[in-house]
Amino acid sequence: MEVAMRKKIRRIITILGTTAMIFTVTACGNRMDTMQPAASYVADFFDIPDTVTGIERLLLKDDMAYLCCLEEDGTSYLAAMDIDDGKFLKQNLDLDASVSLLDFGFAPDNSNWAVCLEKAGGYSLRKFDNSGSQVQSVDLAGVMDSPVISAVGRDLFLSIDMEGNICVAAKGGNTLVYLFDNNGRFLFSLDYEGNLMTTTTTAEGKIGICATSSDRMNYDLLTVDMETQDWSKDKICLGATAGLYGGVNKDFYRFDSSVLYGYAAGAQEGIPVFNWSDMGLGTSEVQLGECTDGRFVVLTASSNQTEVLSYEMAVLTEGVDERELLSMVSLTATPGLVQAVSDFNKTNDRYKVELTEYFPYAQNVSNEEWDNAILNLNTRIISGDMPDILDMSNLSVQIYQSKGLLEDLYPYMENDPEIRTEDYFENVFEAISLDGKLPYLTDGVAISTMLAGADVVDGNNGWTIQDLEKVLDTYGANSINNLSGASFLKIMLQTDGSFIDWNLGKCSFDSPEFVKMLEFAGKIQESSQDGCGGTEMSDTYAEAYEEVLSV
Template structure:
């Protein structure tokens, strides 16, 4: 077999010599889960992205895919030896109203599947016709249909469909349908029996184990999670015994295992699992193996050290069928291991980790994503453990921050490294090349602990004719403006009290709390004014609020003045242009949320990276982190504001042109961006230089970082409830909140 070791995966350094230096536990762990990835040659398939599934039968590999044609589509099946020899292509032509699903093959090379034939006629609005017929079909080795068996039977289900189909070890075919019915057919398509499964709760997908037995993924309302139960297809019964996997059951895809009952695939690799075990066993780690993908599809295990699967390369988007083979740990090159912790991993960071690990001769990064500790019962368990680990001194070399982490507390404890000295010593990087206000926003006492390579402006937008041209206003300004508006005018569209409270703290909370000094001002007149403002919003809207008329007029609410303000996540020139020329249809101002200090907008990081001040490998950490400040990365940013002013210049030139795409002939085709109002398409014209200068002038003035503290929100929500219920006045609850928050701040600074 001519095996293709793709270039993206060639960074795994397999050596027969041991590198110098001792091996830490992290270094050992990073070697235990390394697999070599080789692309399987599929020379008869031109477009690998058309592959939908594959399976092994004996020594033959069967790959299934779909091609769209001018008048319909075709299903293809490529059968070949594992070494790529003796390929046989079978094509099955389908009309536009046909689809062939759940294809599988028996040991003799005959194919079975479910044919869906549908007819739709919407020409008469009062007599809409949708006819959907399903058939079990058998095809010979050349794809010729041998027989078909209607599947609906006497089902009265208007929306009948097939949930799954399995070819059992004894040759029978089992089909589960939308009527919660399992029907068994013999190899000639004759129905043997049908069993009703309606009494079984939460029937989901079926997993066929290596021994042929079926497991059902079922939802348990008692445990509020998904579990696995054995299925007796003849009796139509699920086992009383139920198996619950550790962590989030929804994070895995399930495949039959060899050496284990099941193989589990998640975003980080492949694990083995035996029913009843408390933990899964990690087998292959994508990052440790330098594989730039986040999932394996249609996994087929040959053993726990060898399996096949299709992947999508994160950088190229290409689909490839791969063979994965375990690498002996002693053959993996020794490197110093940098630890990176996160609570969910940014895709750009992930891609760069793979590239860094492949090219850096001295260091490699190992990830601990704490979302792995989340469970169906507690989705916050991961971030809680991350906080606990950091508080106990287990600080990773690199930490990806998010809004669930007490950043101010970490900084005050000296856990992070100042990045300015590294930037200043780097010949390629200069502070002046970046948004100065963003650097300032993330400074603490003149030191830069957080790297924010790109960001979004979180703000409140209004018509310039209403709010004026200058950003920033107070609650008194907003109340005065609302007093001039017709009765029924809304401040925000469909916002409830809790949401507006969140906005007020996220955008203007700095007027009430200063984490650097520990000062709190929740008993101030400004906070009392905020409480009085919040009282006008309902705790919830019932369904009667969202009428057909509401949705019909939604796109014009801001244009015609029914709604005054729009909470906006402005992530670039396009979103500003769309808001101005689409949503409002006239000049707008990024006014911000009302605040006593006039600062009601915030910089929301799209990525926020820090270096541990305790790291023993700071040089290696900086080698990784600096990439996100270089032109190589900044020039890839299309969505979100890049930190680089040079990249901003390029994006501003792009904003002055119509949007375009390249057609199949390589020709650039321009088109208008549009906004629909009352069924009419309104063109969104490209920006002018004056408009670009206007929005950049505002963006450069925003110097407050986004902050979200759920504990703080909880305190305010709990203590304001009596005020909104009319049981206490605003001054009383403000004093209580001041006391509680002051204690909270003192304990967490």
């Protein structure tokens, strides 16, 4: 039986206007009990040069973080950062400038193996000694099928086990793995039906392959059995995964987009190490390593995605954070929300927001699980266990507001010297207000409107239902693209609250306004498109449905 799954991204949109897309709410209350990590950490941050626009791998050795770096012009190299002072140094590898460094690993004899893209388009394994001099090169053309390699580009990964055996894994239609001994001699190959995420070396010294499970919704960790030349039988089902990294004090670590979990050798379940947003960490392009003394080194890209990515390194040490705690609860926090909390925690000296999620964003959730989570949240709130901040995405603001659970944010904004409402689109505040109060704030709005030529618009500054009816009358029933009658009605019902009395819990669909809306939906239903196609105009259509996001 097929189980219905919740979509990860949910939007609330309106036609002929604006409304909130994803929002949060402040509330009065106490902290909710959560499963907290056994230890707390504090973070020190170090900038990575802005010339670095990509980092493929992070490995730790002798209190140094080694990075496989890429620059915007295609230049690639190995770099090292001191994890105590953040000093950044390029390493002198004997590598021609036209050869791209894709990934690297340290062998037990302290030599360095790297997988490289040659200038002629082939691939090679290269070995370097401690001074950076090349001591060996292995052409991979005879081992890896060239059609596969040409298709995967930079999606090649390298890891080395405790015996010095080398794994090169490639992304293709499935996962392709090639094993070599410590002298670069090809041994055998393996494949797996899932899509490859990354490779790693566990604390036990085994080569690990992280790939999607058979349902393509979660991830598995497979390890290589060098003796049987096959996959080990102890496959670990990871569930939602945004990153996997080798460990020292734990066998390996899994990042699920919200929490870092540590796994003991052979364990099927991980133990929370720290919440990502607690530490003020970025959520993009994450790399992580663990030091022998228990510190963590994390590399992340900037949260500002409007420019070329810039990176920073965070060193996490066990310690006590003495800031005042504010509890925040979300059913499932989007990466943008996690990043917003993380940015706040990184910069605020007085307060720290502790974000608790029922489900990580990367996890697929059944409708039953989702409904049970809402029931659990509401039961806790009824019992008086109310968080300080509540993410209202996928929850009814009107119902929570009618119960007196939400603060009016207008007084806070008016008394904050750093906030001026005229700096924002004030009509958005008006649109999301209820009874003259502002029960929540939004991080963005979507404008659902119509795209048309200047001759159709004819000087109008907006659309009304009457305007759309005029287009139908003038240009015919087939004149509106990318909007069906059903999708139009759904959009209007999602965003127009005039048909529902939230205080009385009643709805009325016999009003003249709704009847008119229904009649218009009927006019375009028969000749409509599927409602989710592209918005490019053609000579066939006079106008098309258009959604402007992230205003």
